[in-house]
Amino acid sequence: MGFFTQLFGGKKKTSTGRATGQEAAPTQAASKPNGNARRGEFFDALSTEWDTMTRLNPAQEQQLAELIDRIGIPEGSVVVDAGCGTGVLYKYLAPRVGSKGRVFGIDISPKMISLAETKFGHDQRFHWHTASVERLIEEIAPEGIDRIICYSSFPHFDDQKGFLKIAAQALRPGGKLAIIHLGSSDEINGLHSDIKDSPVAQDTLPSIRDLSVMAQDVSLAVQTSQEEPGVYFFLGASLKRP
Secondary structure (H helix, E strand, O other), rough: OHHHHHOOOOOOOOOOOOOOOOOOOOOOEEEEEHHHHHHHHHHHHHHHHHHHOOOOHHHHHHHHHHHHHOOOOOOEEEEEEEEOOOOHHHHHHHHHHHHOOOOEEOOHHHHHHHHHHHHHHHOOOOEEEEEEHHHHHHHHHHHOEEEEEEOOHHOOOOOOHHHHHHHHHHEEEEEEEEEEEEOHHHHOOOOOOOHHOOOOOOOOOOOHHHHHHHHHOOOOEEEEEEEEEEEEEEEEEOOOOO
């Protein structure tokens, strides 16, 4: 806890993984200058402490499990965990995808991916990649993607609307995109803005209304949108016909 407090300026640790706070959100820009290299270094530096920093209490674990259930992941699904970190969602996804499902975990931090491979490399259903989320989704897309999940990662995408467009194109008919935080956009953005002189200081989460507008602009149907203190949940569906 001391490490988290020192790094993030005394803000209360919550379950969002890559952040929460209590202050007003800055205006969201759909795209921003490329900072993936610096972000990768930033999260590399946090990698060995990440599991401790982002550990959930039992109530938060239950909350996250219920949000994952709301996505609806059929057995045998091909799932992309976009911004997977050290594999935080492994225990939630492993029992849901079934024996024939596959999960592609993607992150810009090589050290995060290395830790995920160390912990979960025994499970051949899971594939871990250090890469641009957008590029790898496009590579996987020809074989079909059923679910794309961004848990505590969407603020760190350079071109958020561009990502939504790529996701909409990559999903199979009936496929879904979920964006999840255990914190509102105000909470997430308040913390990020307080991490001065860091590559995440201007990484912002749009309000759920703004996100819904962006999704509709790229032909994602909004199935669920919820934002309140302690929870941010968006579920968009592909408009492709079988």
